[in-house]
Amino acid sequence: MAILTLTINGEHVSGKDDESLLDIARQHDVHIPTLCHLDGLSDVGACRLCLVEVEGQSKLFPACTTKPQEGMVIRTDTERLKKYRRTIIELLASEGNHQCAVCVVNNHCELQNLAYDVDLQYVRFPYLYPKKELDATHEDFVIDRNRCVLCTRCVRVCHEVEGAHTWDIAGRGIDCTIIADMNQPWGTSASCTSCGKCVRVCPTGALFEKGQTVAEMEKQRDFLKYIVHARQKREWVAEQIEEE
């Protein structure tokens, strides 16, 4: 491990070579919007919100999967990036059936917050209104695919942390959907341990607990840091996490 120095938005900062640009930016209070990223899960670079400009490179780089290099000069907030981020949120909004007014996570939703973040006044693309399924067969939880943004956090937490690999993605392109086991009703899944991790990591109201009504559900995600910390360091001290 080595300490590198780089420049983010004109400020000289330092970071470790095994961290991502996103880690380093956050340590220095530089806000980069993210959606598929979640601390404690592997990064996939799929949502493209955290793209940053690197001086001397024509391509944009996702901050979550890009490692720093000595002397790197990075910009995270150019007009171009802001415009692209807004377009990404527009595309996501048009892709699903997102009705905040009737959603359990209204006011606690990451997609909603991102829409405010990028000042999304309206969506210029026609809404696609896909026909997606709601599955309420599980005893405790519901998956409403209308609200899914395909960030795959549920797939990753189920595979990487819980080890059940109940969830995966079926189909491709715009027809991608999150499936349980053989694309069967969640309640009939043999592999699901009903641990609820997927529900907690879901950024939107696509996965939620039964018995909650509009705007009632806030997702508690501290558990993930706790588990990952315990796994990697064999330390079970919750205070340490809270300090971070």
Add this chain to the structure above:
Amino acid sequence: MTLEDLNELAEKELERQKNFKNRLLYCSAAGCVSCGSNATRDAFKKSLKEKGLDKEVEVLGTGCMGLCGEGPLVKVGSDDTLYQRVDENAAARIVDEHLLNANKVAENLINPDDPFFASQMKIVLENCGKINAESIEEYIAAGGYQALAKALTEMSQDEVIDEVRKSGLRGRGGAGYPTGLKWGIVRKAKGDQKYVICNADEGDPGAFMDRSVLEGDPHRILEGMALAGYAVGASQGYIYVRAEYPMAIERLKLAIKHAERLGLLGNRIFESQFNFRIDLRIGAGAFVCGEETALIRSIEGRRGRPRPRPPYPSEKGLFGAPTLLNNVETYANIAPIINRGSAWFASIGTPKSTGTKVFALAGKIKNTGLIEVPMGIPLRKIIFDIGGGTPEGTEFKAAQTGGPSGGCIPNDHLDIPVDYESLATVGSIMGSGGMIVMDSESRMVDVAKYFMEFCADESCGKCVPCRVGTKHIYLLLDKISNGKATQDDIALLEELCVMVKETSLCGLGQSAPNPVLSTLRFFRHEYEELLKPALHFEQSEKSR
């Protein structure tokens, strides 16, 4: 197997061929087979038997002879006469008149001085149409595996890489990355196990170069991969080939079997320390698997979803090991470079784009088929000399290169040389070699829409810009094509195209907008002609 054994095999094969007075070569590539070349073969055999010539004349199936639109194609070995549209009747006549009476059958004759042949230069395809694609002996007799023998007995790994580097060969899959450089990186990468992969997932709809090489000269690829394996220090190779190419798969399987039998694949090849095996992996219908990280995932038995690079496969590829990935045509160039030297190869083409390029010529053009030309040849020469121009009564409008990732090149840019950089300046790419000609009947908005539908359908769905963006680009094109769009929609289309290009995760999304941007650049008027007449209030009232 030693070099002496190899030479002996070659001599024995040449001896065998001399036992025949003549050879009838029929094209057994997929194009001609679908025109009925198997019936032609049977007709030849029947007719030769009737005339008592079956011991004197050998009938053999070869790789693609090029003029796929006029199949089945047949060549008479003794004087290299080429015949087109040889059905069963024509086959009988060729035996009767040409073989027995030395009179050429005028009706089916192809003029050898036709510019279709005269302007070509064959390196990759040199064996196609000349040797029996299913015989390793014929490949060896044509000089096959000499390069591998030379490398393993005379050259160090670095010398092989150096030779490839000096040849100036660039990746033929589309992007044109210098091959030698790539090999050097994999050679230097740390790892006990390394892999060599041949990308034969020719997904560009309108291209069949790789298929023709695999069907016509499979050993060429095996030899190229083995050379690569030696150079970078890999002992295992994979060929990732499309399931849509059953004949190529069969011929590759056979070729691998033959090569293993002769010890040209396996342990201690040419009695060196070099071991190398090749396995086939069959694709399953996903264009995105032409992208290297997606292809690797697919070989690992997973959904073909690309991942961000870096790390590049040369450092972290198949099963996390350093991996060399090249395309079919790239590997096909390796043996000739080692045999004839990098200086020879570098003298062909242009200084920055050396060697030749194979193109699949199709669409509204007289001569459709497979061609190989030196790099730097003017596009006009390909279309009008080799291709013979558009069919009677129609006018050339544009040539499309690079398929769904490429662009359209209009008439006024036809004099550009065909090399990586020049094609990029007009907003297209070399691509893998598909070249589709459009005439005055083709509507460019519909062409763009066609490609966008393809890309949206082939998007893996991982990243947002490609998954949703390509869908909206398609919907905007559909709106324009149906006469329901306004000038604002064109502006939005352009903005979205640039966004998808710059923010998508992999090459599929990054290049998917190219056909739209390129047709907007050269044929914008065709878009604007389709706009709906603006209503009065819409002209005065501006949308926010």
Add this chain to the structure above:
Amino acid sequence: MSRVESKSTHPSGDNRFKLLDRAITKHNATGNALIEVLHAAQGIFGYLENDLLIYIAHKLKLPLSRVYGVATFYHFFRLKPNGKHAFVLCTGTACYVKGAGAIQQKLEHHCNVKFGETTPDKNISLISARCVGSCGLAPVAVLDNAVVGKLTPETALQRVKQWEEKSEEVPS
């Protein structure tokens, strides 16, 4: 504990599973071979139904959702059986430029199903393919594994009608 079976056969007693097992063994029953095994299974069974996918998942020790995810990612894999006859129309660029679209419309209109679907009588499946690589013969279709080139909407329709007549001859 359940006993370990040395020769695994499917409880159904379907002999085709022996063939599949052989293919799985050939690939050392590793998860990496999933796509190869799916190819083999489709070759043997014609299509991949749920039970078959579950069997493969168990054999390769893979999560069910991963197997299902892979099977639905690749267009070559079919989760439903095809009709008796398959009209695979190439929709590659060359075929598109030479008028594959008109053929598509004509057949969809005639059969009253879309490409990607099978007629209700399970006689004819209309399938579109991404370039079969016979661009010189565009527009091309693969009719029950035979490549037919230089089609027109009329000749294509004629072929389909032949299949329809054939199926009518057979008393049901």
Add this chain to the structure above:
Amino acid sequence: MKPRVATVWLGGCSGCHMSFLDMDERLIELADKIELVYSPIADVKQFPMNVDVALVEGAVSNNENEELAHLIRRNAKFVLSFGDCATTGNVTAMRNQFSPDEIIHRAYVELAEADPTIPSEFMTIAKLLPQAKPLHEVIPVDGFLHGCPPTPDQIWFAVSELLAGRTPVLPNAYLRYG
């Protein structure tokens, strides 16, 4: 002359209008400043000419909505997309996963407590469009007011800005969906 203001109720629940009325005593101030020429709370049948500002609630859901939207665009200088249904389709657009026939059947047959009948075309009910759309997908719109419903403060801000002759650019703090 006082600015001529219209408020319109398309495919929505009228919640945005309720929120408008929730401006309470500010309505009295507003009444002095504007002339309300068309509104569900005023008995005017025909959308008038020469409207300065139109607040349009609801998604465009049936052919009557659609016709009215075009008329509004022709007759109004400034069209404000008023609330989430107008801006995003929102709850009104939740029906878009079903065909109009399915919806009519559900509403008039399955859920009918008495006399389940599908209304005939001679009855005066508007025909559902295949899909309910946000207003800006049908006509060009000049401004957006979010929320389900927008708060009285948001509405007051937007209307005040308009009356002051400014295009209301809502501060990010006022941007709220749901």
